[in-house]
Amino acid sequence: MIKGRLKMVTKDGEEVYEAGQAFYWPPxxxxxxxxxxxxxxxxxxxxxxxxxxxxxxxG
Structure with a gap:
């Protein structure tokens, strides 16, 4: 994350990511x-x- 915050919902639950963090989002x-x-x-x-x-x- 370069800027901002978001919540990622996966089959394993939810996690919030903020600027400066690295992440892996599974299918x-x-x-x-x-x-x-x-x-x-x-x-x-x-x-x-x-x-x-x-x-x-x-669309």
Missing amino acids: GHAPVALEDCEYVDFSPTDEFTAVIDHITSQ
């Missing part, structure tokens, strides 16, 4: 922004493309 996570956030996300290309394709087809 099936659902973010809840607690304030404006900026973060860097590294994901495998094929899996990331599938997620973006799914999101953009829901």
